[in-house]
Amino acid sequence: MTRRTVVLAGLFAILSLIASPYLNLARNDSVRFLVPSQCTTTCPDSFPDYAIPSSFLDDPNDPVPSPYATEHFYIHYASEGMSVTESVKEWSKVESAEVQEFGAMLEEIWDKYVAHGFDDPPFSGGPVDLSNLIDIYVFYLNYMYYQRCDCFPTPNAFASNDRMLFDSYWLGNPHYVDIDLDGDGISDGFGQVTDAAIHAVPAHELFHVFQRNYKALNPYGYPLDYGGNVVLEGQARAIQDMIYDFTDEADATDKGSIVGEVREYLGDPCHNLIHLSYEAALFWKYAMEQYGQIMDEPYRGIDFLVNYWQANDDIANSQPENFIPVFDHTLDLLGYEDVTFKDVFCDFIVASYAQNLTGTTVQEKYRYFDQTQPPGPYGPVHIPIDVTPADGVTFSMGERVGSWCPNYTRYNCDNQLTDYYTVEVHERTNYGVFIDLLVVDSDENILLETCTEGAEGVPSSLSRSFLADAQNITVIVGGLDYIPDRAPAEYELIIRPFNEAFVEILDPQESNPTYVGDNNLPGVMEVTVDVYDGSGNPIRGLMRQDFQVQIGSKTANAISSLYLEGQEQYLLEIDTPPQASADAYDLTVGVLGATDTEAACVIYDTIVFDSVIVIDHSGSMSVFDKMDAAKESARLYVDSFAAPEMLALVEFNESAQLLQGLSDATGLREVVLSKIDEIVVGGLTSVGGGMLVAQDELYLNGGAGHRNHIVLLTDGRENTPPTISQVRPLLLGNNTLLDVVLIGEDAQGGLLEEIARETG
DSSP, X not given: OOOOOOEEOSOOOSSOOOSOSOOOOOTTOEEOOOOOTTOSSOOOSOOOOEEOOGGGTTOTTSOOOOOEEOSSEEEEEEETTSOOOGGGXXXXXXXXXXXXXXXXXXXXXHXXXXXXXXXOOSOOOTTTOGGGSEEEEXXXXXXXXXXXXXXXXXXXXXXXXXXEEEEGGGGTOOTXXXXXXXXXXXXXXXXXXXXXXXXXXXXXXXXXXXXXXSOOSSTTSSOGGGTHHHHHHHHHHHGGGGSOHHHHTOOTXXXXXXXXXXXXXXXXXXXXXXXXXXXXXXXXHHHHHHHOSOOSSSOTTHHHHHHHHHHHHHHTTTXXXXXXXXXXXXXXXXXXXXXXXXXXXXXXXXXXXXXXXXXXXXXXXXXXXXXXXXXXXXXXXXXXXXXXXXXXXXXXXXXXXXXXXXXXXXXXXXXOSOOEEEEEEEESSSSXXXXXXXXXXXXXXXXXXXXXXXXXXXXOEEEEEEEOOOSEEEEEEEBOXXXXXXXXXXXXXXXXXXXXXXXXXEESBTTBOEEOOOSSSOOEEEEEEEEEETTSOBOOOOOGGGEEEEETTEEEEEEEEEEETTTTEEEEEEEXXXXXXXXXXXXXXXXXXXXXXXXXXXXXXXXXXXXXXXXXXXXXXXXXXXXXXXHHHHHHHHHHOOTTOEEEEEEESSSEEEEEEEEEHHHHHHHHHHHHHTOOOOSOOOHHHHHHHHHHHXXXXXXXXXXXXXXXXXXXXXXXXXXXXXXXXXXXXXXXXXXXXXXXXXXXXXXXXXXXXXXX
16 A cells, blocks of 8 residues: 655745645655745746655665654654765764654644644544554755745745645754855744644644644645635634744734734735635634624634535535535524624724724724734734824715625724714615724724615715714725625715814604503604704714614604605604603604604694594506505594594595595494495596585584595596695694505606695
């Protein structure tokens, strides 16, 4: 049997990690070593293929290094007492004691992975059965760089599914100390490797062996254009500080610490996440800390990765082109069925900014436990657009954002003499981007956060006004959903300071009060308000929690708020509080520091309605099944009335007829329903005529203390007098409540809707 071998993955350089993650070497195959980016002079465009030095292959014509076998590994190395070929250099030589220590460390890391639940790769047999061991070659991997050009040598390591190559540097050989490439007498080498690096780099490379033990979707595990290296190298980098306490606490100066990688990502975060490699370590760190179940250090969240690879095996055959379904299934396995990759990504890009804030109001989902221990905070994320406008100046910009990519914009409030702001973000494409707004004070507390996202085909839009002593306003926009070759999403951002706010209650009024029912069990009421700035401009972007409502001396809660486009007004739904007695109470509404009060406009009493149902049966109701819809709506209204309410019925075309006068609603129900069924279509349309007949009936036969009420069912397409506008003053003068049901796709209801609002 041919000996099974495994190579530890990924060119491992502390400054530039550029190699393909899997070389897939067979014995005697050549290895192409790429030029590191630290070259100080111009190097050739490419190097010839370099074979593993023949000393490390089973070539009888060359000295063979002394192998050392452990339970899972077969380590080939050049010892101090051996002669080796010139190409290997003296720097490849290591001591046997170093090799034994290295082997013991690899076995310890192997055992840690298995103990936490990763499947044990099928390489076993121990020293007796060498055919099942993983071959490891230890030699100076960078000798070709040193020979070919003036490049900064970098200690490397590689892995594939059958072999591992380690630079002798990782065994503690300090051969880089004395390298002086430019001849200036100053060492250009890395110096003595640290304990953290000696353990972190093999942990990274050995993790690739475990990754490859699961179902491989292709030679890279995933397509490189959809999450290849973000999984393989991102996870392996993240796991480096989860094996030992001292690797967990290594700072950015330690080779193999992820802190340097994290800071590199935060320094340039505006890239497609699924196209990242080692730089994705922070994303995996976030997922592990937030959704993993293991809380012990240094293994916090490692079970997230265990579940990830189980999820990979579960669905690998059905989702060969995308790691995102694997991620979603991982969350399912951990009990987060309602959370998706998209949710985690959105929280992650906000956390990249908020993790550096020191305020007490920052949510835990934006924190990293890793920052509470050495080496401490990761540092701030880079803000590409960071502005400090002059006082009162509106900031606006157009920007683009790619798939799975964040954009950060910060508006510093240092020069502003106001605490009032409106922020608007409107997507110009229709991808449905994620938008998050954070308002931060001088103590780095988050005073306000609001977010939104659209959907494919539905543009995202956020509008928010607020009063806050803000230090800065940060807007984060994230592109979602990867579609190859699609242009980036486009959006517009506007931040407008303004000087003061005013609010005016439009409805209810003392002259047109609202009845909320029994004072002990009142119902829900609607309130319409106008909110505008000192220049009279409407203020958009207010939410229900921005409004403070009081009825009498008691606080009431706003259940919802709706901004009425076109009217530039807010419609509030208010949960009314109980009162001590049935009476009329004052209403006060406050927002953005402004208040308005309307006296005696909320009446705690049960109101009795005298209602007239008015049905349009003109010729225009013959299309789109409008007549049928009007009759069905009328039947629903009839069924809703109860004693002591009174009910009447009117039909109209170019003229109006009273089909049933006001009478007790309960005893009249079957009669009215029968007359509704008998209505037929035809004639011109006088909407005002129908309203006039109804108002006359209310005036002449309405009950004492009852409220006048007209229910109008029409398409609003009047073409003969009397008109709606002619009858309008009569309704308002008699305090008649008008409810309008507009029928049909071609309905014309502008004036009718306006009267309905005016009457409450």
